[in-house]
Amino acid sequence: MKTNQSLKSILRAVNVATVFVAATFLSPSTQAAAPGITGPSFDLVAVAGNISQPDGATIYSWGYGCNSAPGGFAPAAITTATCPSGQMQLPGPTLIVHKGDQVTVTLHNNLPGAAGNTSVLFPGFKVTATGGSPGLLTQEASNINAVTYTFVADSEGTHSYYSGTQGDLQVEMGLFGALIVLPNSTINSPACANTPVSAAQPINRGSGVPGDFRLPATNGVHAAYDQASSCYDREYLIQTSEIDPRIHEQAAAQAGIACTLQTGCMTVETEPYHAAYFLINGRSFPDDLDPNYAPQYPNQPYNANPHLHPGEVTLVRIVGQGRMQHPFHEHANHLRILARDGQMLLNSASHLSGPLLFTTTTSPGQTIDGLFEWTGKNLNWDVYGHGNGIAMSGGDVDITDPAKQCDTNGYFTSNPAANNFFEWCGDHKRPLEFKPFGSVGSGGPVTLPDPNILVNGAWYGGSPYLGPDATGRSVGPTPIPPFGTVANSPSSEAGFAFMWHSHNEREITTNNIFPGGLMTMMLVDPWVFLINEAN
Ligand SMILES: [Cu+2]
Secondary structure, eight states, X not given: OOOHHHHHHHHHHHHHTTTOEEBOOSSOOOOOSXXXXXXXXXXXXXXXXXXXOTTSOEEEEEEEEESSOOSOEESTTOTTOXXXXXXXXXXXXXXXXXXXXXXXXXXXXXXXXXXXXXXXXXXXXXXXXXXXXXXXXXXXXXXXXXXXXXXEOOSOEEEEEEOOSSHHHHHHHTOEEEEEEEOOSXXXXXXXXXXXXXXXXXXXOOTTSTTOOOOOOTTSOOBSSSSGGGBOSEEEEEEEEEEOHXXXXXXXXXXXXXXXXXXXXXXXXXXXXXXXXXXXXXXXXXXXXXXXXXXTOTTOOOOOOXXXXXXXXXXXXXXXXXXXXXXXXXXXXXXXXXXXXXXXOBOTTSOBOOOEESEXXXXXXXXXXXXXXXXXXXXXXXXXXXXXXXXXXXXXXXXXXXXXXXXXXXXXXXXXXXXXXXXXXXXXXXXXXXXXXXXXXXXXXXXXXXXXXXXXXGXXXXXXXXXXXXXXXXXXXXXXXXXXXXXXXXXXXXXXXXXXXXXXXXXXXBTTBSSOSSEXXXXXXXXXXXXXXXX
């Protein structure tokens, strides 16, 4: 569970997050990224264990884990990564390799004997299996034995892996994970900087700078594919799945049956199917906001809590695991689809041709890579708070100075070496204190509630702005809580929270309790706040 304080903060945010709210997190939980173990050789185990859910339930599950210590962890900036030998994970360890790698995965079957054989499929790759015994879809490992799979990682992007044995039971029990293949060759473009992925130019930070939590690039260029149009600044992995607890209870009750049959000795009804838990990366909301590798989730190491700065290009890696489709909606902007199942969607001129989607429906077995960005464009008020005697670093927008003009795309991006907030020029000089709360008729953006009524002192982020002075701002006809409070110190987080969730509202519950389930929060933080995803 979240700490009570953070939970309250989130719950308050949820109530009004259909648009956005300024939110604060007293115990910052800014850890997310796309952590995993590095290859190209992996020694995995399929094993039983228990996962926890925010309603207090402990659910018997099966999952992949590390059979022995992995070769390494990524990203390097997350220093608390673990993959304890012989311990089940849900989802399984994220396998990180580079294009062209000869990947070897050895799977040990430590499931209960009553479960019978098990296996792993790597859809989209030409897999050679050695050892084990023939199964319906691939070679399988029998109880306490192993099988080895090898393939060349010839397709970049985000992929899934999952059991190829009794999938209706074994995938439901948790035998699935993600495989990320990073580019390994020379990018077609010399560098990712200033790639016109969208109207706003992305800031592509160099490797190793503080706040860089991307997976390792062999050539120093962070692109999802060997195409400059796939350059990105941040990345997050989202795996959706669900649980019908009745199936897990039946499997738990029969786990002790002595059995040597290849097909196992369990009689578990996998239909009719009534899911009660809807998961992102093995956790339900709000547990998915807690850090990666948090000790309270020994078998659910990965969280889901994207953070980004305005203008950053964020790579969202989505994997539909389990058996249901989920209409996953990324609030705040649409997602530009980059690739499906590891195949880039390009036109003949090598430009992105994927759709701009409001809802990225996850399908079992399908992966989606997409680029997400937020600048506040066309909000109709100045979220950066310029124009009240407060200039952005490097000077205010000034049409007489070429270095301070809006670019041809309508953004102020002319001086990326300074603080660049990707301001939409049409919204410039429309701060809330000029167009105040409750004065929509005067040109104000919306009638926002009085912050003194909406929030409870320290729970308020303190500023509706994301500009250079975002965390130290106390202006306006309705006094916003003064800066320097516990909630509004320059080092604390005071961004905008947007809900990313299933649009099937049944799925944003945890065993029928709202809020929960397949939901998380994405935070847009001001540039002055360092998004630190090291645990
Ligand atoms: Cu929504």
